[in-house]
Amino acid sequence: MTRQNVHRVAKFGGVRNIGNPMPSVLILNGPNLNMLGQRQPDIYGHTTLSDIEAACTARAERLGLDLAFMQSNHEGVLIDAVHAAKGAQEALVINAGAYTHTSIALMDAVASVALPTVEVHLSNIHAREEFRHTSYLSKVALGQICGFGAQGYLMALDALAAKLGKRE
Numbered sequence: 001m002t003r004q005n006v007h008r009v010a011k012f013g014g015v016r017n018i019g020n021p022m023p024s025v026l027i028l029n030g031p032n033l034n035m036l037g038q039r040q041p042d043i044y045g046h047t048t049l050s051d052i053e054a055a056c057t058a059r060a061e062r063l064g065l066d067l068a069f070m071q072s073n074h075e076g077v078l079i080d081a082v083h084a085a086k087g088a089q090e091a092l093v094i095n096a097g098a099y100t101h102t103s104i105a106l107m108d109a110v111a112s113v114a115l116p117t118v119e120v121h122l123s124n125i126h127a128r129e130e131f132r133h134t135s136y137l138s139k140v141a142l143g144q145i146c147g148f149g150a151q152g153y154l155m156a157l158d159a160l161a162a163k164l165g166k167r168e
């Protein structure tokens, strides 16, 4: 292992980084986000989930992050993905769609893996219907980014890169 690798393994905490010094982030998308581009474009825009993933991949290359992507319409599958991230990823970006407002189970999953998590929403949920103002995920996330469309995912990666870079 080079001197630089030793430093990065120490910094990003763990044997799992040997051979892959880049911290890995899971970008998790919940229900109906597979429909982006076709779904209510007046609210969510014309960008597809594949477009978002491509933009995230380009940003991650600049930031020195490794990315994994996952989308599901099923609450239990999202919970399993959060559990599986422990030991495999250093951080999470989650747009849980409507589960944001309903799922204590997903909130508990994020709390139980204790990975730094940024919550993202394309729309400004606070300017929409009352039922969208509550986010269970916000209670366990580092912070929430909403209202900036697809750009919000890139902002989340910037925030996590800064956070992971400062961790000792």
Ligand code: DQA
Residues within 6 Å of the ligand: 031, 032, 033, 095, 096, 097, 098, 099, 100, 120, 121, 122, 123, 124, 125, 132
């Ligand atoms: C959303 C906002 C949620 O209220 C909604 O249920 C979604 C998308 C957003 O990205 O703006 O599915 O998470």
